[in-house]
Amino acid sequence: MSSFTLISAALRRKKTRTFLTFSSVVFAFLIFGVLSMLQTAFSMGAEIANEDRLVVRHRVSLFQLLPQSYEADMEEIPGVVDAMHMTWFGGVYQDPSNFFMQSPVEPAEYLDMYPEVLVPEEAKLRWIETRNGVIAGRALVERLGWEVGDRIPIQPTIWRQAGRGDDAWEFELVGVYDADVEGFDQTQFLFRYDFFDEARSFGRGQVGWFMVRIADPDRAPEIAAAIDATFQNSAAETKSESEGAFAAGFANQVGNLGLIVTSILAAVFFTILLVAGNTMAQSVRERIGEIGLLKALGFTSSRVQRLVLMESVTLVTTAGFLGMVLAVGLERVLRPALAAYFPGLFLRPEDLLLGLGLAVVTGLVVGIFPARRAMRLETALALRRL
Amino acid sequence: MVDVRGVSRTFHRGRTPVPVLKGLSLQMEKGEFLALMGPSGSGKSTLLNLIAGLDRPTGGEVIVGGSEIHLLSERKLAGWRSRNVGFVFQFSNLLGALSAERNVAVPLLLTSFSARERRRRVDIALEIVGLSERGKHRPRELSGGEQQRVGIARALVNDPMLLVCDEPTGDLDRTTSAEILDLLVALNRDHGKTILMVTHDPVAAERASRTLHLEDGRLAEGGDDGTVAVPVHEPAGAAV
Numbered sequence: 090m091s092s093f094t095l096i097s098a099a100l101r102r103k104k105t106r107t108f109l110t111f112s113s114v115v116f117a118f119l120i121f122g123v124l125s126m127l128q129t130a131f132s133m134g135a136e137i138a139n140e141d142r143l144v145v146r147h148r149v150s151l152f153q154l155l156p157q158s159y160e161a162d163m164e165e166i167p168g169v170v171d172a173m174h175m176t177w178f179g180g181v182y183q184d185p186s187n188f189f190m191q192s193p194v195e196p197a198e199y200l201d202m203y204p205e206v207l208v209p210e211e212a213k214l215r216w217i218e219t220r221n222g223v224i225a226g227r228a229l230v231e232r233l234g235w236e237v238g239d240r241i242p243i244q245p246t247i248w249r250q251a252g253r254g255d256d257a258w259e260f261e262l263v264g265v266y267d268a269d270v271e272g273f274d275q276t277q278f279l280f281r282y283d284f285f286d287e288a289r290s291f292g293r294g295q296v297g298w299f300m301v302r303i304a305d306p307d308r309a310p311e312i313a314a315a316i317d318a319t320f321q322n323s324a325a326e327t328k329s330e331s332e333g334a335f336a337a338g339f340a341n342q343v344g345n346l347g348l349i350v351t352s353i354l355a356a357v358f359f360t361i362l363l364v365a366g367n368t369m370a371q372s373v374r375e376r377i378g379e380i381g382l383l384k385a386l387g388f389t390s391s392r393v394q395r396l397v398l399m400e401s402v403t404l405v406t407t408a409g410f411l412g413m414v415l416a417v418g419l420e421r422v423l424r425p426a427l428a429a430y431f432p433g434l435f436l437r438p439e440d441l442l443l444g445l446g447l448a449v450v451t452g453l454v455v456g457i458f459p460a461r462r463a464m465r466l467e468t469a470l471a472l473r474r475l
Numbered sequence: 476m477v478d479v480r481g482v483s484r485t486f487h488r489g490r491t492p493v494p495v496l497k498g499l500s501l502q503m504e505k506g507e508f509l510a511l512m513g514p515s516g517s518g519k520s521t522l523l524n525l526i527a528g529l530d531r532p533t534g535g536e537v538i539v540g541g542s543e544i545h546l547l548s549e550r551k552l553a554g555w556r557s558r559n560v561g562f563v564f565q566f567s568n569l570l571g572a573l574s575a576e577r578n579v580a581v582p583l584l585l586t587s588f589s590a591r592e593r594r595r596r597v598d599i600a601l602e603i604v605g606l607s608e609r610g611k612h613r614p615r616e617l618s619g620g621e622q623q624r625v626g627i628a629r630a631l632v633n634d635p636m637l638l639v640c641d642e643p644t645g646d647l648d649r650t651t652s653a654e655i656l657d658l659l660v661a662l663n664r665d666h667g668k669t670i671l672m673v674t675h676d677p678v679a680a681e682r683a684s685r686t687l688h689l690e691d692g693r694l695a696e697g698g699d700d701g702t703v704a705v706p707v708h709e710p711a712g713a714a715v
């Protein structure tokens with residue numbers, strides 16, 4: 090028997106109330122975990138953005154095209170190591186709900202630009218041999234149940250084939266890529282630009298945007314400005330920014346997610362402080378006589394204060410820890426299940442630590458006033474309430 | 476053993492001072508069983524609290540077992556209580572979620588005894604109050620009298636020199652009261668405990684070795700029948 094016996098006795102006095110408070114705290118921390126995961130997922134692009142890559146797009150919008158010839162022009166600019174282009178294809182596979190990102194790329198250029206994308210050697214070879222060859226992310230392939238060698242028809246929405254009306258484009262899956270960076274989009278569908286450019290009914294020589302590798306990330310703003318200056322006053326002016334800034338701008342189109350998440354969390358924790366604080370205050374109020382008794386038996390005021398504080402920490406912190414454990418469990422289940430739709434849905438260690446820290450702090454904050462009250466109780470007076 | 480000298484205790488109701496004890500003195504011998512009677516609100520509990528070190532006097536001295544407890548800090552007083560005083564209250568006030576034996580063991584949390592010694596003390600205390608078999612029971616599974624016995628076992632577990640009982644039978648029926656009083660008498664007689672008992676019940680007071688009456692903030696010696704004799708603070712010259 091130890092002090093903990095007294096703490097647990099206090100918590101077991103009103104089992105239903107303790108259970109309800111405990112559950113709401115568990116739930117609050119579970120919400121914290123889930124929201125953190127969502128926030129991570131939405132800001133993933135910015136998080137994993139490579140410092141030495143720039144995105145160059147049309148000044149007006151992402152949906153206006155740029156001449157492919159810019160690639161060579163950009164590679165002339167000092168500080169630029171390599172440039173590569175991509176184009177939004179926007180086709181439909183069987184049903185519009187099967188959404189995934191499709192783009193024509195130049196295979197070698199793409200793989201150079203994205204060393205984090207891992208493709209087996211033989212797939213690379215087949216990609217180069219097969220004009221309508223495609224490589225796709227592991228998550229996408231698993232979600233749609235494809236196998237290498239499958240013929241995959243994609244219905245055009247923008248890019249029709251010259252002289253073939255609304256006919257579907259037919260691609261052949263030649264390989265599957267993995268990525269060795271957490272959160273990298275594993276749902277891309279990448280086919281050959283030469284095949285695409287020859288077959289399309291309009292816009293030959295036009296591409297969507299460029300990825301540009303630079304030698305020195307510290308000089309990114311300067312090089313971006315130099316690129317934009319190069320194409321100033323041309324028919325298609327550009328806007329260059331770092332990959333991170335580009336991704337963050339994209340995430341912000343979803344809404345200011347960080348602010349939303351923070352507001353929800355603030356509301357949740359405020360509620361928890363009220364609920365748990367009320368439970369603790371009530372518990373001390375009901376036990377005034379009992380606390381007087383402990384003091385009469387020789388428990389010092391500071392010891393009584395510690396007991397009440399520990400009671401609050403036990404209730405709130407344990408519940409908070411459990412909530413975070415459940416969040417981790419949920420992540421284990423959701424992450425593989427949703428990887429194909431929602432890459433980057435995971436609980437970052439720093440968020441987990443933040444949650445655990447918050448659980449301790451909340452436990453202390455909730456307990457501090459009831460604990461002081463218990464400490465200050467005058468023994469003789471408290472005993473009259475027995 | 477207990478030496479109360481010219482003690483006064485004044486409470487404040489708002490700004491109005493309410494003198495409850497007005498300079499009274501009281502001595503108790505070691506091994507004495509003293510009953511304290513008096514009308515409701517006369518200050519019996521207040522006096523008991525002063526002697527038990529739960530409260531400090533406004534004036535005067537309280538010396539118990541050689542310690543000048545009116546001089547001790549709150550912290551020291553808490554330690555002193557845990558070693559020297561056993562408390563029995565009107566209601567047994569056990570912790571509902573704990574078994575009888577765990578309730579008895581609560582004061583031992585303040586000691587450095589080994590688990591084994593604690594176990595031994597709990598067993599002995601429960602044995603003395605005749606509840607050896609009921610240690611595992613929760614308070615709500617025990618009768619009122621049994622709960623009060625557990626309370627007494629808790630008061631005994633640290634082997635205090637002084638037992639203070641504030642209306643220990645106040646909430647019990649005749650028969651059960653008599654049993655509890657038998658137990659207190661036995662503790663006094665067989666275990667040498669010095670006992671101070673506040674009671675409203677003349678039958679209970681009769682079991683004590685001496686009875687004092689508190690009225691209007693002062694003490695008076697009482698006869699065996701519970702009636703008031705000559706107030707001790709008055710000059711006894713007339714009796715010569």
Ligand SMILES: Nc1ncnc2c1ncn2[C@@H]1O[C@H](COP(=O)(O)OP(=O)(O)OP(=O)(O)O)[C@@H](O)[C@H]1O
Nearest residue numbers: 469470486487495514515516517518519520521522
């Ligand atoms: N801590 C306190 N603060 C203010 N007044 C107090 C305090 N303790 C006791 N009193 C007052 O002192 C008076 C004596 O109280 P006390 O409890 O000592 O009486 P009592 O003789 O034990 O009465 P009862 O037989 O009803 O238990 C009462 O008027 C009570 O209201």
Ligand SMILES: [Mg+2]
Nearest residue numbers: 519520521641
């Ligand atoms: Mg009283």
